Amino acid sequence: AQSVAQPEDQVNVAEGNPLTVKCTYSVSGNPYLFWYVQYPNRGLQFLLKYITGDNLVKGSYGFEAEFNKSQTSFHLKKPSALVSDSALYFCAVRDPSYYGGSQGNLIFGKGTKLSVKP
Amino acid sequence: DSGVTQTPKHLITATGQRVTLRCSPRSGDLSVYWYQQSLDQGLQFLIHYYNGEERAKGNILERFSAQQFPDLHSELNLSSLELGDSALYFCASSVIAGEVDTQYFGPGTRLTVL
Numbered sequence: 001a002q003s004v005a006q007p008e009d010q011v012n013v014a015e016g017n018p019l020t021v022k023c024t025y026s027v028s029g030n031p032y033l034f035w036y037v038q039y040p041n042r043g044l045q046f047l048l049k050y051i052t053g054d055n056l057v058k059g060s061y062g063f064e065a066e067f068n069k070s071q072t073s074f075h076l077k078k079p080s081a082l083v084s085d086s087a088l089y090f091c092a093v094r095d096p097s098y099y100g101g102s103q104g105n106l107i108f109g110k111g112t113k114l115s116v117k118p
Numbered sequence: 119d120s121g122v123t124q125t126p127k128h129l130i131t132a133t134g135q136r137v138t139l140r141c142s143p144r145s146g147d148l149s150v151y152w153y154q155q156s157l158d159q160g161l162q163f164l165i166h167y168y169n170g171e172e173r174a175k176g177n178i179l180e181r182f183s184a185q186q187f188p189d190l191h192s193e194l195n196l197s198s199l200e201l202g203d204s205a206l207y208f209c210a211s212s213v214i215a216g217e218v219d220t221q222y223f224g225p226g227t228r229l230t231v232l
Contacts, residue, residue: 043122043124043223043225043226045120095163105151105153
């Protein structure tokens, strides 16, 4: 079965420092991976996705993610954190298991709370 | 703003009642997914509709049902509500239903069952 793990419940970073939010995945077949961010009392906002191709994926708000097949990881990164980046971050993988193949809903990790201090 | 709208924003009701949550997808999107977010279960997939037809069911209780109408908006019906149904309910839409499609989420409906 498809799954994602976010090993850190919380990540604390000082403003201006680089940040990394970790995600590892387990899939059968091709991994289709996504990152979303949730601000308080808001819905999930799409940041970026990996489908195929370049292992470094660039997304919204200066975020990027590095796909590593050998380590089955898809870590979210940003070179310089902002206080406004403080939010809950979710990694997700497409789950085709209900569909017998292609398509699929998303399976989410438990989320990582990012706190950026001034 | 994702372009996905959900109403109402908040809903407070009592155990045993029935409620309907509404979702309007982004213009042109044919797929609607429903998810439940709770503290203990996290974000869980409930059900998926594509162009009016049910495509897949996830961890959806028998007391819950959904439909997608010809204008592509969707409704999630929750009946015989229990305290444990209190959660944030999201809908998401995508253009079609392909595995590379991006799902765009609405702001959610916060359901409180008292």
